[in-house]
Amino acid sequence: MDEPRWLDAAQQRxxxxxxxxxxxxxxxxxxxxxxxxxxxxxxxxxxxxxxxAPERRLRMAELAEHASQSRSRLSHTCSRLESKGLVVxxxxxxxKRGVYAHLTDEGFAVLxxxxxxxxxxxxxxxxxxxxxxxxxAIGRAFTSVVKRIAEEN
Amino acid sequence: MDEPRWLDAAQQRxxxxxxxxxxxxxxxxxxxxxxxxxxxxxxxxxxxxxxxAPERRLRMAELAEHASQSRSRLSHTCSRLESKGLVVxxxxxxxKRGVYAHLTDEGFAVLxxxxxxxxxxxxxxxxxxxxxxxxxAIGRAFTSVVKRIAEEN
DNA sequence: AGAAGTTAGTTGAATGTTAAACGAGGCCCT
DNA sequence: AGGGCCTCGTTTAACATTCAACTAACTTCT
Numbered sequence: 001m002d003e004p005r006w007l008d009a010a011q012q013r014x015x016x017x018x019x020x021x022x023x024x025x026x027x028x029x030x031x032x033x034x035x036x037x038x039x040x041x042x043x044x045x046x047x048x049x050x051x052x053a054p055e056r057r058l059r060m061a062e063l064a065e066h067a068s069q070s071r072s073r074l075s076h077t078c079s080r081l082e083s084k085g086l087v088v089x090x091x092x093x094x095x096k097r098g099v100y101a102h103l104t105d106e107g108f109a110v111l112x113x114x115x116x117x118x119x120x121x122x123x124x125x126x127x128x129x130x131x132x133x134x135x136x137a138i139g140r141a142f143t144s145v146v147k148r149i150a151e152e153n
Numbered sequence: 154m155d156e157p158r159w160l161d162a163a164q165q166r167x168x169x170x171x172x173x174x175x176x177x178x179x180x181x182x183x184x185x186x187x188x189x190x191x192x193x194x195x196x197x198x199x200x201x202x203x204x205x206a207p208e209r210r211l212r213m214a215e216l217a218e219h220a221s222q223s224r225s226r227l228s229h230t231c232s233r234l235e236s237k238g239l240v241v242x243x244x245x246x247x248x249k250r251g252v253y254a255h256l257t258d259e260g261f262a263v264l265x266x267x268x269x270x271x272x273x274x275x276x277x278x279x280x281x282x283x284x285x286x287x288x289x290a291i292g293r294a295f296t297s298v299v300k301r302i303a304e305e306n
Numbered sequence: 307a308g309a310a311g312t313t314a315g316t317t318g319a320a321t322g323t324t325a326a327a328c329g330a331g332g333c334c335c336t
Numbered sequence: 337a338g339g340g341c342c343t344c345g346t347t348t349a350a351c352a353t354t355c356a357a358c359t360a361a362c363t364t365c366t
Contacts, residue, residue, distance in 0.1 A: 136167060
């Protein structure tokens with residue numbers, strides 16, 4: 001039965017502030033991108049990762065990993081992005097199972113415009129409202145979290 | 154055209170660590186609750202808020218606010234919870250438009266069991282892998298974020 | 307009182323996500 | 337070569353979420 005170690009009051013307060021804030025922050029980002037650029041946050045994330053990759057393309061599995069999405073979800077989302085003309089999929093020369101997702105010029109253009117607004121929102125609701133030291137702490141903390149989760153598997 | 158203030162390298166790193174970590178953390182929590190207790194994370198959140206309310210009940214709008222969900226979403230989710238027998242809805246004496254969501258005894262029992270596992274997961278992947286000072290920083294930071302978002306409207 | 311405007315909550319349709327199953331190709335071993 | 341096993345990406349159907357429309361009830365103003 002084994003009683004768990006419950007969080008103390010301060011830990012609980014901090015954890016909840018995070019849970020709450022992160023949900024609301026997500027909503028804001030999503031709403032903002034959708035209304036101004038017709039992109040959902042996950043779609044935006046995909047475009048970002050592609051834009052940073054060499055030749056602006058990535059294998060589906062890599063892209064899924066970078067964008068923290070399931071493969072299935074990525075597959076669906078890419079289909080949508082493809083039908084909007086922001087991404088094209090092509091086959092992979094050395095591995096015939098493989099598929100490259102490639103950011104189109106239009107995709108890049110949309111992303112460039114979206115990123116301008118996005119960074120303003122990130123500042124307005126996150127970076128510029130918190131202490132720089134706290135931002136660094138967040139960076140450290142979530143880097144540990146990501147590492148911990150990666151180890152799990 | 155008004156060039157935005159882009160994030161510097163450190164800010165970008167920290168922001169991304171957070172985005173990445175929070176997505177993955179959510180997935181872990183959700184998967185864990187689902188597999189062990191048949192609850193999604195949003196469902197769990199609803200039960201928690203109800204359990205803490207006086208008489209274990211809240212008006213739909215308050216509950217939506219506490220659980221950071223849209224009213225529509227809450228309505229659907231509550232229907233599901235109701236059909237599982239974890240929640241019942243009843244009418245509100247003074248405001249006839251109003252509806253109370255009320256945690257059932259079974260809902261409370263399910264929550265109690267789920268919470269034990271949940272806190273372990275929260276510790277294993279979050280609280281116990283980060284520095285206590287960083288946790289405090291997270292608390293401060295996201296409290297500001299929530300406040301900032303609340304002011305927006 | 308009663309018209310106009312607000313707020314509470316739900317609904318249904320469109321959209322997005324998840325979970326499981328699948329086909330196709332690669333890899334390794336004998 | 338070919339059997340067994342793994343990975344790649346997609347597909348389908350079930351499920352959850354969003355968005356806009358809606359009813360009912362409260363409020364305000366005259």
